[in-house]
Amino acid sequence: MFEEIRWHGRGGQGAVTSAKILAAAAHREGKSVQAFAFYGAERRGAPVETYTRISDKPIKRHSAIYHPTVVAVLDPVLPKILYMKGISEKTILVVNSNKEISFPSELKCKKFWVDATQIAIDLKLRIAESYITNTIMTGAVAKATGLVKLDSVLEAIKSQLNERLWESNLEAAKRGYIETIPYKNGV
Amino acid sequence: MTVSNNRPVSLGHEKPMTLIISGNHAAAYAAKMARVEVVAAYPITPSTGCIEKVSEFVDSGKMGAKYIKVESEHSAAGALIGASATGARTFSSTSSHGLLYMAELVWWAALARLPTVMSIVNRELAPAWSIWAQTQDSMGLRDSGCIQYYCKNVQEVFDTVLMAYKVGENEQVYMPSLVCQDAFILSHTSAPVDMPSQAEVDDFLPPYTPKHFILDPKHPVTHSNLSYPSHFREKRQNIMESTHRAKQIIKDVCADYKKRFGRFHGDLIETYGIDKKTKHIIVSHSSIAEEIEVTVDILKEKGYDVGLLRLRVLRPFPDEEIREACKGAETIHFIERAPSYGYKGVIAIDTMAALYEGDNHPKPFHHIEGLSGMDVTAEYVADLIEKDLASLKR
Numbered sequence: 001m002f003e004e005i006r007w008h009g010r011g012g013q014g015a016v017t018s019a020k021i022l023a024a025a026a027h028r029e030g031k032s033v034q035a036f037a038f039y040g041a042e043r044r045g046a047p048v049e050t051y052t053r054i055s056d057k058p059i060k061r062h063s064a065i066y067h068p069t070v071v072a073v074l075d076p077v078l079p080k081i082l083y084m085k086g087i088s089e090k091t092i093l094v095v096n097s098n099k100e101i102s103f104p105s106e107l108k109c110k111k112f113w114v115d116a117t118q119i120a121i122d123l124k125l126r127i128a129e130s131y132i133t134n135t136i137m138t139g140a141v142a143k144a145t146g147l148v149k150l151d152s153v154l155e156a157i158k159s160q161l162n163e164r165l166w167e168s169n170l171e172a173a174k175r176g177y178i179e180t181i182p183y184k185n186g187v
Numbered sequence: 188m189t190v191s192n193n194r195p196v197s198l199g200h201e202k203p204m205t206l207i208i209s210g211n212h213a214a215a216y217a218a219k220m221a222r223v224e225v226v227a228a229y230p231i232t233p234s235t236g237c238i239e240k241v242s243e244f245v246d247s248g249k250m251g252a253k254y255i256k257v258e259s260e261h262s263a264a265g266a267l268i269g270a271s272a273t274g275a276r277t278f279s280s281t282s283s284h285g286l287l288y289m290a291e292l293v294w295w296a297a298l299a300r301l302p303t304v305m306s307i308v309n310r311e312l313a314p315a316w317s318i319w320a321q322t323q324d325s326m327g328l329r330d331s332g333c334i335q336y337y338c339k340n341v342q343e344v345f346d347t348v349l350m351a352y353k354v355g356e357n358e359q360v361y362m363p364s365l366v367c368q369d370a371f372i373l374s375h376t377s378a379p380v381d382m383p384s385q386a387e388v389d390d391f392l393p394p395y396t397p398k399h400f401i402l403d404p405k406h407p408v409t410h411s412n413l414s415y416p417s418h419f420r421e422k423r424q425n426i427m428e429s430t431h432r433a434k435q436i437i438k439d440v441c442a443d444y445k446k447r448f449g450r451f452h453g454d455l456i457e458t459y460g461i462d463k464k465t466k467h468i469i470v471s472h473s474s475i476a477e478e479i480e481v482t483v484d485i486l487k488e489k490g491y492d493v494g495l496l497r498l499r500v501l502r503p504f505p506d507e508e509i510r511e512a513c514k515g516a517e518t519i520h521f522i523e524r525a526p527s528y529g530y531k532g533v534i535a536i537d538t539m540a541a542l543y544e545g546d547n548h549p550k551p552f553h554h555i556e557g558l559s560g561m562d563v564t565a566e567y568v569a570d571l572i573e574k575d576l577a578s579l580k581r
Contacts, residue, residue, distance in 0.1 A: 019377075020207065020377050023207055023377060023378075024207050027205075027207060027379050032379075033207065033378065033379060034376060034377070034378050035207070035376070035377040035378075036371075036372075036375065036376040036377070037375065039233070039318070039371050039375060040318075059378070060477045060478060060480045060481050061477075061478055061481060061564075061565065062340075062369075062372050062373075062376070062474040062475070062477060062478050063478055063562050063563060063564040063565070064562050064564075066564075159207070160207075
């Protein structure tokens with residue numbers, strides 16, 4: 001296996017932490033992992049991309065991810081053009097949305113949606129003006145892809161976050177996992 | 188603070204462990220486990236994460252080093268020189284303009300034979316402004332006498348910081364070291380890092396006990412006074428000999444590290460897919476070189492007789508090792524991040540000089556790639572090599 005996961009969010013939403021939590025979860029299951037991001041001028045609210053690589057062999061690549069096997073979208077109103085690039089029929093797309101949002105018919109990948117923003121509101125996962133959906137989406141990706149077990153995600157959250165954040169974020173990941181729904185027609 | 192039987196605290200590593208951390212944090216953990224006694228640093232992107240982690244360790248009492256806050260990189264290096272001269276194990280981290288600002292004192296530390304270790308995050312120089320990877324900042328200091336290591340991944344950063352102390356503090360060497368990693372590509376990439384227990388590290392790396400000199404008010408000595416030409420040659424000759432001797436010491440330390448901890452990233456060089464008859468050799472360094480291991484797999488699959496030589500140590504320069512690895516080579520392809528303006532890539536210049544002293548002179552192809560962190564993929568490099576080889580047939 002060689003999985004390349006691309007996370008899309010906005011500065012301040014915790015996409016870097018999503019990439020790390022998924023990596024830590026897969027590492028717990030004995031995989032080689034790598035979590036990274038593209039860094040530029042850091043601005044809260046600007047679109048950001050982060051990446052996780054998971055493999056059963058040592059990972060030697062350090063280049064960016066151009067053909068992701070999974071795309072996870074943390075922010076419901078990011079322009080689709082930002083996260084549709086490089087997607088193929090083999091890609092699994094997981095979007096934060098309160099419904100099945102429509103995509104161009106030529107986008108034939110497997111799609112899932114989860115209302116991560118509502119979960120974040122329920123759990124008061126908020127920093128400044130942003131709802132933080134990163135741990136929710138990590139649970140959602142675990143569900144949609146089957147790449148890691150939910151238990152591994154929960155343990156990974158404990159390894160990556162400060163203890164005072166555990167309770168709400170463990171609940172967030174569980175709800176993200178449970179409430180992730182495949183598109184009705186599959187694609 | 189620096190009494191050998193009363194070593195600085197390093198808590199939290201009673202057992203071996205694996206953490207998923209960045210290159211910056213890997214260097215910080217290694218400094219802590221090396222029981223560094225004095226740290227002085229001034230933050231600069233992208234090396235800030237390293238000294239932030241060190242300051243967190245010191246503040247929480249997990250690391251018993253003295254952390255000296257300074258107003259510039261120049262002062263940071265000055266503080267390390269003073270502390271190292273008293274016999275303390277010292278550490279800092281910087282990048283790009285920060286390293287150039289301390290350049291005067293990097294030379295000073297080397298010429299004073301002070302084995303400090305610095306984690307260098309290789310970053311472009313301005314203008315135009317850039318925060319991304321390029322290795323000219325440290326490669327521009329290659330003539331200073333500092334031992335320079337270029338790491339390919341985060342695990343290698345951790346291991347190399349520990350090994351750099353062991354090499355630099357060897358009484359046959361007594362030279363400072365720069366342990367270099369690519370900006371963001373390693374400094375901000377999280378990957379699993381295996382760490383031994385503190386007891387294992389203590390056994391590998393005993394306290395620094397300098398035999399050449401110690402600044403001590405009870406036994407006053409004078410250093411760095413005016414030295415007449417008749418004495419100067421001997422001092423510099425000693426540095427030349429010590430840095431040459433360091434080649435064998437590095438090999439010995441890497442072999443010892445492998446025996447103890449099971450990890451080996453090459454010593455002076457690392458080869459991938461090379462035997463004595465390999466026709467086409469790619470020469471590269473740092474994280475690009477690990478990506479190029481994938482290139483070698485791609486090209487071998489296509490039937491090319493190709494291998495990779497990664498320059499792990501730039502100084503002392505592994506000339507004999509390069510000649511040995513390139514014995515059967517017909518072409519040599521340089522993929523490097525650092526140009527020497529007005530000539531060629533820094534690594535190409537040294538490598539070709541080394542090959543000139545041997546019997547085999549492969550045809551060189553020069554590629555400066557990845558400036559300012561420009562993405563270099565395995566497939567892109569494979570394409571470059573195929574084009575190089577196709578040009579021979581025309």
